[in-house]
Amino acid sequence: MAETVTLTDNRNGKNYTFDILEATKGQDVIDIRTLFKETGMFTYDPGFTSTASCSSSITFIDGGKGELRYRGYAIEDLALNKSYLEVCYLLLNGELPTFDELKSYDYELRKRAYVHEGLKNLFYSFPDNAHPMAMMSSAVSALSAFYSEHIKMDRAEDIKIMRRRLLAKVPTLAAFAYRRSLGIPFIYPDLERSFTENFLYMMHAYPGQHLKIPDVQVRALDTIFTLHADHEQNASTTVVRSVASTGAHPYAAITAGINALWGRAHGGANESVIAQLEYIGSVDRVDEFIARTKDPEDDFRLMGFGHRVYKNFDPRAKILKKLLDELKHELGVDSELLNIAEKIERVALNDDYFISRHLYPNIDFYSGLILTALKIPKSMFTIIFVIGRTAGWLAQWIEFMQDSEKKIARPRQRYIGSTEKSI
Numbered sequence: 001m002a003e004t005v006t007l008t009d010n011r012n013g014k015n016y017t018f019d020i021l022e023a024t025k026g027q028d029v030i031d032i033r034t035l036f037k038e039t040g041m042f043t044y045d046p047g048f049t050s051t052a053s054c055s056s057s058i059t060f061i062d063g064g065k066g067e068l069r070y071r072g073y074a075i076e077d078l079a080l081n082k083s084y085l086e087v088c089y090l091l092l093n094g095e096l097p098t099f100d101e102l103k104s105y106d107y108e109l110r111k112r113a114y115v116h117e118g119l120k121n122l123f124y125s126f127p128d129n130a131h132p133m134a135m136m137s138s139a140v141s142a143l144s145a146f147y148s149e150h151i152k153m154d155r156a157e158d159i160k161i162m163r164r165r166l167l168a169k170v171p172t173l174a175a176f177a178y179r180r181s182l183g184i185p186f187i188y189p190d191l192e193r194s195f196t197e198n199f200l201y202m203m204h205a206y207p208g209q210h211l212k213i214p215d216v217q218v219r220a221l222d223t224i225f226t227l228h229a230d231h232e233q234n235a236s237t238t239v240v241r242s243v244a245s246t247g248a249h250p251y252a253a254i255t256a257g258i259n260a261l262w263g264r265a266h267g268g269a270n271e272s273v274i275a276q277l278e279y280i281g282s283v284d285r286v287d288e289f290i291a292r293t294k295d296p297e298d299d300f301r302l303m304g305f306g307h308r309v310y311k312n313f314d315p316r317a318k319i320l321k322k323l324l325d326e327l328k329h330e331l332g333v334d335s336e337l338l339n340i341a342e343k344i345e346r347v348a349l350n351d352d353y354f355i356s357r358h359l360y361p362n363i364d365f366y367s368g369l370i371l372t373a374l375k376i377p378k379s380m381f382t383i384i385f386v387i388g389r390t391a392g393w394l395a396q397w398i399e400f401m402q403d404s405e406k407k408i409a410r411p412r413q414r415y416i417g418s419t420e421k422s423i
Helices: 035-039 075-081 084-093 099-112 118-124 132-146 156-182 195-204 215-228 235-244 250-261 269-280 283-294 315-331 335-350 352-356 363-373 378-401
Strands: 004-008 015-021 059-062 067-070
Touching: 015 035, 067 075, 067 084, 067 315, 075 084, 075 215, 075 315, 084 099, 084 195, 084 215, 084 378, 099 156, 099 195, 118 132, 118 156, 132 156, 132 250, 132 378, 156 195, 156 250, 156 378, 195 215, 215 315, 215 363, 215 378, 235 250, 235 378, 250 378, 269 283, 269 335, 269 363, 269 378, 283 335, 315 363, 335 352, 335 363, 363 378
Parallel strands: none
Antiparallel strands: 004 015, 059 067
16 A cells, blocks of 8 residues: 555645655655645745656765765766766666677767758857857757757657767867857867867867877866766756757757756856856965855855755765866866865865855866866856766656656746736
């Protein structure tokens, strides 16, 4: 017999019973789909902090324990032992690839990395000072015009082609957006280079130059891609699913996710971290800004600390901190920024103000330092996030479309406006 929960309306004493749906791991949920029909009321949950919008088998997070898993695999194991491309395959197929599957997958994505020549005209239409995220959003949206057949996909093979096509082209579009922002020539993909190496090559090379990308740089960025690959039902993923619920082109849904990610409260946070470290400017000024953070009369907020979900240490941050410690000399991390960050970190990890509020360093605190060492400008930080998260968005889009219980997203409201008026 299924477990249930009973809701009592204190106004009239009526009781209403709702089923409890079990999760394989983590929180069970109360099935309130008949709530309005039975009670005439809605729930009220701004920000959906207590609402599960779907059932999913992709990513699991336990914020209290600092746990993150893709398809059951701990993020620590994946980040240390698997490439980003293997993680993409895992998210999109449910299992890690065999050696032969990975080889075939890698080769297909290398070939699909080239984009239609007509897309170059889109980039040239932007002004020189356009933000790369504006160009990225437009370019991915424009793909729906070049591949309009993806609006209706009846065969599994069509969906496979669509997701591989987008996954392969996003790094190329990202590199084009960066180079257009600088007014320098585009660099086409190199079939001899791996996914992550190819992106760094397209960003930094010049025509005719056989640029060698150090393995340490590829490893660092590949890890960042893996750590960003999916993160359950966050703001941008929720937007992707919501747009998918309307039956829109899949690339339109992914574009919506890109736009949601652009916000500084979401994917733009690591850009804010570096900007703030540059603003602090010196180790000698750290105590001043720590004091400002604690001052209730000061609206200054220390960027890169705390997380909506993790009430313990962000497991992704632990991985990046270790990577940063290992590679800071090989990567050539900016010593002044690093010194400032390390002092802030020391204070925060030993100060009751931060500990009691669960304000631990998050992924953004460390990723910005690594990206800066890779000579990736702040304006490109969120695009790096886009590249990594595309695999997760695609996995979430596919799962939603295959969900027999899916419905168009249509939250309700508590109306607090004027009552009836007459002219």
